[in-house]
Amino acid sequence: MHDIAIHQKVLAQNIEIAGTIREKLKARGIFTLNLISSPGSGKTTIIEKTAALLPSEIKLAVIEGDLHTELDSQRLSKLNIPVRQINTGKSCHLDAMMIYRTLPWVLEQNDLNLLLIENVGNMVCPAEYDLGEDMKVAVMSVTEGDDKPLKYPAMFNASDHLLINKMDLQPYTNFDLARAKENALGINPHLNITELSCTTNSGIDRWVEVLTATVLGQPSA
Amino acid sequence: MHDIAIHQKVLAQNIEIAGTIREKLKARGIFTLNLISSPGSGKTTIIEKTAALLPSEIKLAVIEGDLHTELDSQRLSKLNIPVRQINTGKSCHLDAMMIYRTLPWVLEQNDLNLLLIENVGNMVCPAEYDLGEDMKVAVMSVTEGDDKPLKYPAMFNASDHLLINKMDLQPYTNFDLARAKENALGINPHLNITELSCTTNSGIDRWVEVLTATVLGQPSA
Numbered sequence: 001m002h003d004i005a006i007h008q009k010v011l012a013q014n015i016e017i018a019g020t021i022r023e024k025l026k027a028r029g030i031f032t033l034n035l036i037s038s039p040g041s042g043k044t045t046i047i048e049k050t051a052a053l054l055p056s057e058i059k060l061a062v063i064e065g066d067l068h069t070e071l072d073s074q075r076l077s078k079l080n081i082p083v084r085q086i087n088t089g090k091s092c093h094l095d096a097m098m099i100y101r102t103l104p105w106v107l108e109q110n111d112l113n114l115l116l117i118e119n120v121g122n123m124v125c126p127a128e129y130d131l132g133e134d135m136k137v138a139v140m141s142v143t144e145g146d147d148k149p150l151k152y153p154a155m156f157n158a159s160d161h162l163l164i165n166k167m168d169l170q171p172y173t174n175f176d177l178a179r180a181k182e183n184a185l186g187i188n189p190h191l192n193i194t195e196l197s198c199t200t201n202s203g204i205d206r207w208v209e210v211l212t213a214t215v216l217g218q219p220s221a
Numbered sequence: 222m223h224d225i226a227i228h229q230k231v232l233a234q235n236i237e238i239a240g241t242i243r244e245k246l247k248a249r250g251i252f253t254l255n256l257i258s259s260p261g262s263g264k265t266t267i268i269e270k271t272a273a274l275l276p277s278e279i280k281l282a283v284i285e286g287d288l289h290t291e292l293d294s295q296r297l298s299k300l301n302i303p304v305r306q307i308n309t310g311k312s313c314h315l316d317a318m319m320i321y322r323t324l325p326w327v328l329e330q331n332d333l334n335l336l337l338i339e340n341v342g343n344m345v346c347p348a349e350y351d352l353g354e355d356m357k358v359a360v361m362s363v364t365e366g367d368d369k370p371l372k373y374p375a376m377f378n379a380s381d382h383l384l385i386n387k388m389d390l391q392p393y394t395n396f397d398l399a400r401a402k403e404n405a406l407g408i409n410p411h412l413n414i415t416e417l418s419c420t421t422n423s424g425i426d427r428w429v430e431v432l433t434a435t436v437l438g439q440p441s442a
Contacts, residue, residue, distance in 0.1 A: 006227055026441055039259045039344050039373060067345065069371050090375070092313060092345035119374070122343055123260050124313035126286065142362040143387065144261025150290050151342070152260060154311070164440025166364065172420075199393075 014129055017096035018102040021132025024103060025115065031215045032115040034094075034131050036155050037139035038148075039121030042165040044072040045198040046139065046207075047116055051081050053130055053208040054114070058215055061109045063117045065094040072118065082109055093125040096132060115213050123152035127159075135159070135214075138191075141166040143173055146180035149187050156187040161194065163207060235350055238317035242353025245324060252436045253336040255315075257376050258360035259369075261371050262341030263386040264421040265293040267360065268337055272302050274429040275335070279436055282330045284338045285321055286315040293339065296322075303330055314346040335436050344373040348380075354411060356380070356435075357413075362387040364394055367401035369381065370408050377408040382415065384428060389418040 025032050035043045044064075051060055061082040064073040073085040084105050086098050094117065106115060117133060119126040127136070138159035140148050143166055149156045156162065162184055170177065177195070184191055194210065196203035246253050252258060258265050265285075272281055282303040285294040296304040305326050307319050315338065336353060340347040348357070360413065361369050361381035364387055371378045377383065383405055398416070405412055415431065417424035 003227070003231065006224070012226065038261060038342070040369055042361075052391055066372055068374060071371060090345070090349070092343065120345070121259070122313065122345055124311070124341070126341055128311070141261075141364065143362065143390065145439075147290075147292055148394055151287055152290060153289060169364065169390060172390055174392060 011128065014096045017100050018130035018132040021096060021099055021103065022134075022165060024107070028107060028112070030106070030115050032117065032131075033211075034117045034119060034126075034136045035139060036119045036123070036126045036136055036140075037121060038123050038144055041121070041139045041141040041144065042198055043118050043121070043139055044075055046082075046163060046165065046196065047076065047118060048079060049198050049201065050116075050208055051076075051079060051206045052203060052209065055212055058113045058114050059109070059111045060116065060214060061106060061112050063094075063099065063106075063115065064117055065098070067091075067120060078154040079104065088120055092122045093119055093129050094118050094119050094131055095129050097193075099131045123148070126148050127152075127154040127157070135161065137161045138164060139163045139165055140180075140197045142170050142175040142177075143149035146183060147174045148186060149180070149183040153187045155189065156184050159188070159191060161192045161210070165197045166197060166198045166199070167195045167202060232349065235317045238321050239351035239353040240391055242291050242320055242324065243355075245328070246353060249328060249333070250291075251327070251333050251336050253338065253352075253354040254432075255340060255347075255354035256343070256359045256360060257340045257347045257357055257380065258342060259344050259356060259362075259365055260315055262342070262362040262365065263419055264339050264342070264360055265296055267384060267386065267417065268297065268302075268339060269300060270419050270422065270425045271337075271429055271432065272297075272300060273277045274425060279335050279433060280330070280332045281337065282333050284315075284320065284327075286319070286339055286341045288312075288341060293430065301317045313341055313343045313395060315340050315349050315352055316350050320352045334430045335432075344369070344376050348373075348375040356382065358382040358384060360384045360386055361393070361401075363396040367404060370401065370404040374408045377405050377412065380409065380412060382413045382431070385414065385416045387418060387420075388423060389420045401431045403419045
């Protein structure tokens with residue numbers, strides 16, 4: 001019981017800090033997405049592909065969450081995407097305080113209107129921690145199996161968008177797309193679902209269109 | 222600092238309970254494996270394939286860890302494998318107390334000499350929690366990418382065996398097997414690595430041989 005009380009206190013503090021972050025980002029017209037998925041479902045590649053297709057009106061920056069390495073931020077830096085690494089050490093998720101500490105860097109990016117936060121690869125705890133984002137985007141890949149929404153419902157429930165990635169591998173697996181969608185929409189009927197392949201690029205344009213409309217359509221501060 | 226102290230206390234209590242579990246299982250000649258991986262890397266399918274090839278001298282039981290569902294234990298029950306479900310709720314890992322509570326069930330299984338524990342799909346926290354097992358087995362699948370050992374080193378460091386699963390999908394990905402092994406052995410030079418495909422069954426026989434020798438070769442209580 002003690003641990004549960006501590007956990008509730010941690011989450012309550014987190015929500016408070018996330019509220020401050022949300023206010024500061026909104027005041028600067030920065031739309032923020034928190035990308036959550038299992039390790040290796042393709043979050044970094046999706047960011048690379050998204051960045052390449054974004055229209056010039058959208059100015060992107062990325063916060064990369066990882067336990068130890070800077071591998072993902074090095075990949076994005078090579079593409080000239082402004083990126084800030086957070087290493088969480090043993091923590092299996094980003095929390096609002098980690099994001100709060102990067103705010104001076106975020107706010108010094110000129111004309112920034114889109115901030116993507118790539119969470120630590122984990123389908124469980126990241127769903128519980130508000131980072132001050134405008135929306136969470138869940139990513140699942142075909143190779144993980146169509147039962148994942150049932151097994152990790154919190155991530156699907158907390159998200160506005162679901163990207164189903166690695167669609168090019170579907171013919172080689174027993175992944176049932178209709179069942180995956182049914183499982184996901186059963187958890188969260190409001191989920192917008194886009195199927196992608198970062199290998200064939202199918203669906204990336206559709207996702208970037210949806211994202212662009214969402215970012216540019218946001219009410220000004 | 223407060224949270225870190227609490228976490229250390231939780232881990233210390235966990236180690237104590239795990240010690241008790243280890244003693245009780247050893248006294249009964251039960252060899253125990255703790256399977257850890259990302260969600261959807263194929264742990265349950267590996268257990269199904271392993272069970273089908275185990276020699277008659279090995280009597281298997283399984284503990285299934287999942288947040289909410291009983292999907293995996295239903296799959297194993299259909300194959301007449303004795304299985305006990307643990308639902309962790311919001312917890313992203315099994316802990317020793319959860320296993321301790323299943324011990325009466327484990328110990329009432331006749332002639333049991335192999336207990337497989339399938340942890341919650343998560344590459345981070347499960348590596349920190351001793352469950353009283355004899356060894357941890359890490360599973361990673363080809364589609365997760367060859368950089369995973371670098372990004373989630375604790376799991377690879379804590380494990381004795383690494384199963385690289387979904388080898389049949391390698392031709393359709395940019396997964397570099399040599400680099401994956403080099404990354405894993407760089408973290409833990411003592412790791413025994415077996416490549417598997419549960420679709421083509423390649424490597425399963427080799428893995429079952431290794432497992433059988435390990436179980437039957439264990440010193441008697």
